[in-house]
Amino acid sequence: MRESTWWKILSLAALGLLGALAVLLLWRGRAVRTAAPAGIRVVIDPGHGGEDGGAVASDGTVESAINLDVAKRLDVILTFWGCDTKLLRDADISLHDPDAATIRQKKTSDLHNRARLVNEEPNPRLISIHQNHFPQAQYHGAQVFYANGPLGQPWARLTQENLRRCLDPENSRAEKPISHDVYLMNHVTCPAILVECGFLSNPAERAKLQDPGYQTALAAVVAASYLQCTQEEGESGYGSQGETSVLLHGMWE
Numbered sequence: 001m002r003e004s005t006w007w008k009i010l011s012l013a014a015l016g017l018l019g020a021l022a023v024l025l026l027w028r029g030r031a032v033r034t035a036a037p038a039g040i041r042v043v044i045d046p047g048h049g050g051e052d053g054g055a056v057a058s059d060g061t062v063e064s065a066i067n068l069d070v071a072k073r074l075d076v077i078l079t080f081w082g083c084d085t086k087l088l089r090d091a092d093i094s095l096h097d098p099d100a101a102t103i104r105q106k107k108t109s110d111l112h113n114r115a116r117l118v119n120e121e122p123n124p125r126l127i128s129i130h131q132n133h134f135p136q137a138q139y140h141g142a143q144v145f146y147a148n149g150p151l152g153q154p155w156a157r158l159t160q161e162n163l164r165r166c167l168d169p170e171n172s173r174a175e176k177p178i179s180h181d182v183y184l185m186n187h188v189t190c191p192a193i194l195v196e197c198g199f200l201s202n203p204a205e206r207a208k209l210q211d212p213g214y215q216t217a218l219a220a221v222v223a224a225s226y227l228q229c230t231q232e233e234g235e236s237g238y239g240s241q242g243e244t245s246v247l248l249h250g251m252w253e
């Protein structure tokens with residue numbers, strides 16, 4: 001077996017263990033059960049890809065690559081915990097039809113195909129991963145957006161709160177409904193969240209977003225929040241913050 005294959009196996013195992021630790025601690029003090037809800041497929045969307053790199057930082061850092069790094073980690077952690085997942089892209093590609101010719105046609109086709117890939121699932125949940133950018137450098141902090149009001153809002157609120165408490169206590173942002181110009185989020189009918197993991201325009205936050213350890217911590221918080229949300233959905237409804245922060249606090253300093 002080639003050395004690179006061993007590294008891949010080892011890194012996947014390490015990610016899985018981290019996810020396991022996250023979920024075990026998440027339910028600290030409770031009976032630990034198999035967390036993955038049956039009959040749901042979690043569709044993970046690494047935003048942009050191919051010719052559409054998304055936001056580009058002043059140092060040339062491209063959003064689509066970080067989206068993919070975080071999304072792959074999220075996929076591994078959720079899969080480790082028995083969730084049925086679908087990763088919309090696992091390479092730096094656009095999902096447009098072969099007959100799309102111009103950049104505009106490719107972008108439109110890509111977004112239509114992503115929406116179709118979500119909506120063709122019988123019982124999906126969508127997690128879309130993006131990075132933020134703003135003309136002024138001082139803005140920072142992850143923010144979670146949601147679609148389909150009552151379906152997505154409690155999930156987004158829980159994820160936002162866990163990201164703040166576990167990774168960035170200074171972050172005072174609140175979850176928000178997605179704006180009308182984000183095609184994918186406005187063309188799915190399932191519960192859906194879009195996580196803007198941080199601002200590429202803020203040099204300090206950009207450095208964190210490029211760090212593999214921080215990318216894993218982000219993915220673990222998003223994964224644990226999903227599991228917590230679906231678990232509580234089956235008990236007393238969405239919304240409790242539970243113990244997530246206890247465990248994930250200190251994962252990243």
Ligand SMILES: [Zn+2]
Nearest residue numbers: 047054130131
């Ligand atoms: Zn984006």
